Amino acid sequence: MSRNAADHAASLGAENEFSRSDSAVVRFENVGLRYGRAPEVLKDVGFTLTTGSFHFLTGPSGAGKSSLLKLIYLANRPTRGSVALFGEDVERLKRKDLPAMRRRIGVVFQEYRLLDHLSAFDNAALPLRLSGRKPASYREDVAELLTWVGLGQRMHALPRTLSGGEQQRLAIARAVVNRPELILADEPTGNVDHEMSLRIIRLFVELNRLGCTVVIASHDEELVARSRMPVLYLDRGRLKRAAQMGAEPDPGPDPEPESDYGPEDDER
Amino acid sequence: MSVSPGNLQRWKPGPLLPREDDREVSLGFVVAVLCFLACLAAVTGLAANRAADGWARQLRGEATVQVRPRVGETETAAAGRAAEALAGVKGVSEAAALERDKAEKLLKPWIGEASLKDLPIPQLVTVELDPRHPATARDLKRALDMAGVDGDVDDHSRWLTDVERSAGVVRWGIAGLFALMAAAAGAVVAFATRAGMAAQKDLVEVLHLSGARDDYIAGLFQLRFAKLAALAGFAGAAAAALAMALLKSLGGGDGFTPVLPLAWSDLLAVSPCPLVAATVAVLAARATTLRLLHRSP
Numbered sequence: 001m002s003r004n005a006a007d008h009a010a011s012l013g014a015e016n017e018f019s020r021s022d023s024a025v026v027r028f029e030n031v032g033l034r035y036g037r038a039p040e041v042l043k044d045v046g047f048t049l050t051t052g053s054f055h056f057l058t059g060p061s062g063a064g065k066s067s068l069l070k071l072i073y074l075a076n077r078p079t080r081g082s083v084a085l086f087g088e089d090v091e092r093l094k095r096k097d098l099p100a101m102r103r104r105i106g107v108v109f110q111e112y113r114l115l116d117h118l119s120a121f122d123n124a125a126l127p128l129r130l131s132g133r134k135p136a137s138y139r140e141d142v143a144e145l146l147t148w149v150g151l152g153q154r155m156h157a158l159p160r161t162l163s164g165g166e167q168q169r170l171a172i173a174r175a176v177v178n179r180p181e182l183i184l185a186d187e188p189t190g191n192v193d194h195e196m197s198l199r200i201i202r203l204f205v206e207l208n209r210l211g212c213t214v215v216i217a218s219h220d221e222e223l224v225a226r227s228r229m230p231v232l233y234l235d236r237g238r239l240k241r242a243a244q245m246g247a248e249p250d251p252g253p254d255p256e257p258e259s260d261y262g263p264e265d266d267e268r
Numbered sequence: 269m270s271v272s273p274g275n276l277q278r279w280k281p282g283p284l285l286p287r288e289d290d291r292e293v294s295l296g297f298v299v300a301v302l303c304f305l306a307c308l309a310a311v312t313g314l315a316a317n318r319a320a321d322g323w324a325r326q327l328r329g330e331a332t333v334q335v336r337p338r339v340g341e342t343e344t345a346a347a348g349r350a351a352e353a354l355a356g357v358k359g360v361s362e363a364a365a366l367e368r369d370k371a372e373k374l375l376k377p378w379i380g381e382a383s384l385k386d387l388p389i390p391q392l393v394t395v396e397l398d399p400r401h402p403a404t405a406r407d408l409k410r411a412l413d414m415a416g417v418d419g420d421v422d423d424h425s426r427w428l429t430d431v432e433r434s435a436g437v438v439r440w441g442i443a444g445l446f447a448l449m450a451a452a453a454g455a456v457v458a459f460a461t462r463a464g465m466a467a468q469k470d471l472v473e474v475l476h477l478s479g480a481r482d483d484y485i486a487g488l489f490q491l492r493f494a495k496l497a498a499l500a501g502f503a504g505a506a507a508a509a510l511a512m513a514l515l516k517s518l519g520g521g522d523g524f525t526p527v528l529p530l531a532w533s534d535l536l537a538v539s540p541c542p543l544v545a546a547t548v549a550v551l552a553a554r555a556t557t558l559r560l561l562h563r564s565p
Binding site: 073074075076077095096098099100102103107109113115116117118119121122125126127129130131135139140143174 | 477478479480
């Protein structure tokens with residue numbers, strides 16, 4: 001990463017409010033979720049994510065990883081149990097308070113969900129635009145961030161003209177542009193080659209070092225094992241101990257990661 | 269494409285909703301037709317109102333007195349005395365006995381010529397009233413009594429009531445048509461909003477999950493449909509004004525028919541149409557968007 005990019009990354013972290021006394025960013029208690037009358041896709045799920053932690057959420061296909069993430073980014077409500085975000089019980093939040101809560105969370109969707117009619121620049125700037133900021137106040141920051149993720153030369157390209165890796169990095173840029181306290185990524189390495197997977201994971205590690213709490217859903221067991229990060233392992237809707245994945249089952253304060261995904265020394 | 273500082277300075281955010289598609293062109297056409305019909309109804313209503321006012325004014329400005337002669341007095345003499353007495357009443361501009369020839373002429377279309385000579389035709393006195401301070405039927409009756417003339421006063425109030433009732437029916441009818449067309453336009457916009465939101469489901473969801481407020485998302489659809497409806501309203505209003513102007517030009521000085529007089533100023537009635545159409549569209553789009561958004565968590 002270049003010096004400028006590093007400065008920008010540092011500023012991302014510096015302006016976050018990560019020194020809150022209540023360190024639970026996400027708390028699930030006996031959470032169950034079912035769609036309609038179908039069987040529960042999540043059963044008695046309970047865990048706590050503390051500020052600045054980094055977790056992989058893994059498990060076989062259909063285990064409920066995406067459903068769990070949806071509960072965290074408020075795209076769904078649990079059918080039972082309680083979900084608390086940033087110390088607030090989601091059930092007690094009023095509808096008008098939800099947008100502010102959502103702005104504290106950056107999401108990298110599984111299918112990227114970029115807006116096809118908008119340029120890469122507009123896509124990346126979306127959360128800032130939605131928060132009501134004037135374009136003049138953020139265009140330099142957005143340009144710098146896009147450069148940081150390696151899209152400096154593709155800012156005005158439409159998403160469909162970008163490669164899979166570029167789209168992925170654009171989705172990550174959009175997720176982090178408003179400096180969220182919590183970053184969720186659903187299979188962020190699903191459609192990219194191995195080298196790109198490593199680069200993307202390094203990006204998240206870097207963001208985590210800057211103070212963001214990070215949860216990455218992935219079914220790539222090798223990738224998860226090499227990370228040596230704590231793992232939340234889901235199996236048929238139940239959260240299991242995840243020692244076999246080389247991670248601590250109880251997500252406590254985040255240990256300093258000693259993984260294969262340290263910061264990149266070189267430029268992309 | 270690379271980005272230079274110059275490019276960056278010129279950058280403006282792109283529209284969050286993609287540009288309109290064919291569905292919206294159809295919607296614009298339907299709203300324009302509804303606006304066209306609503307404007308035609310409005311202008312016709314104004315003309316009908318003016319016609320009713322004219323008839324009422326005419327009826328209010330006249331009264332008819334039927335005179336019954338005394339024993340030994342001719343009908344003409346009794347009518348002459350009555351006319352003289354009535355002419356002096358305050359609020360009467362003119363009173364004159366209706367000559368038998370004129371009375372026969374009035375009756376001829378209904379009764380025919382042959383039987384008129386044998387028919388006892390009532391002797392009538394026509395009274396023109398001062399339009400500003402018209403005399404009442406009671407004033408006229410009192411004057412007849414004082415002059416010793418036996419007669420019945422008809423101030424046309426029965427006809428006036430009929431005309432006013434008819435005018436009221438026309439007014440409410442036009443208002444009803446208006447409400448119906450506004451509701452139809454609203455329903456069409458609501459339908460288009462639902463279709464638009466379904467087509468942009470992904471966009472709406474990404475905005476929603478990225479922290480956009482419901483009001484903000486609703487505002488996007490409101491603005492889109494308000495612009496469309498205003499444009500369609502303008503087109504519909506302009507077409508209606510043109511059609512009415514053509515009818516007035518072709519129909520002579522009194523408009524397209526003498527009983528439905530149209531004034532050039534009536535054409536101004538179409539001017540609020542774009543604003544009304546846009547308002548209906550905003551309300552329909554807002555209600556629809558918020559209802560759909562409230563179904564999401």
